[in-house]
Amino acid sequence: MEKHLNTKIKADLKGLYPQRIENICAPGTPDIECCGTWIESKFIAVTPKHGNVVKLSHFVKEQRAWHRLRHHIGETSYVALLMGSNYYLFNGNEAAIHLGVDWKLSELIRADLGFGNLRALIEGRRVRRSDINAINNN
Numbered sequence: 001m002e003k004h005l006n007t008k009i010k011a012d013l014k015g016l017y018p019q020r021i022e023n024i025c026a027p028g029t030p031d032i033e034c035c036g037t038w039i040e041s042k043f044i045a046v047t048p049k050h051g052n053v054v055k056l057s058h059f060v061k062e063q064r065a066w067h068r069l070r071h072h073i074g075e076t077s078y079v080a081l082l083m084g085s086n087y088y089l090f091n092g093n094e095a096a097i098h099l100g101v102d103w104k105l106s107e108l109i110r111a112d113l114g115f116g117n118l119r120a121l122i123e124g125r126r127v128r129r130s131d132i133n134a135i136n137n138n
Helices: 002-012 061-072 092-098 105-111 115-123 129-137
Strands: 032-034 037-044 077-083 086-091
Touching (some): 002 032, 002 077, 037 061, 037 092, 037 115, 061 077, 061 092, 077 092, 086 092, 086 105, 086 115
Antiparallel strands (some): 032 037, 077 086
8 A cells, every 4th residue: 555655645746756766775765755855655554543552563763764864964854654544744753753653643643744735845835734734624
């Protein structure tokens, strides 16, 4: 299903020339690069019950380290998550620290930047919390 998510991301970013990346030389490199922004895609088949930590065993230490390093040098990255039939978008650094570690479903939802805002974020447009809430409620 990550393939489906990557296809959706690339379609949503059409015209910005997103590139699918497979980098066997540098473990941890995210799946898509677009305009200097990197996006890691992840999939969880079933939404966990409220109160449980959202498990994500395939977000490996090299990927987490990649996002933390990029944040440390002032770059921006994102993690896109397809969980069940819902799409989420997270700051890469925050996801590297919390996703699959200690975020429960309610915390994951609070940290969501709104998947529909990905293009605006890459283009450098300001995204308001009310815009994120409106997208998440639709």
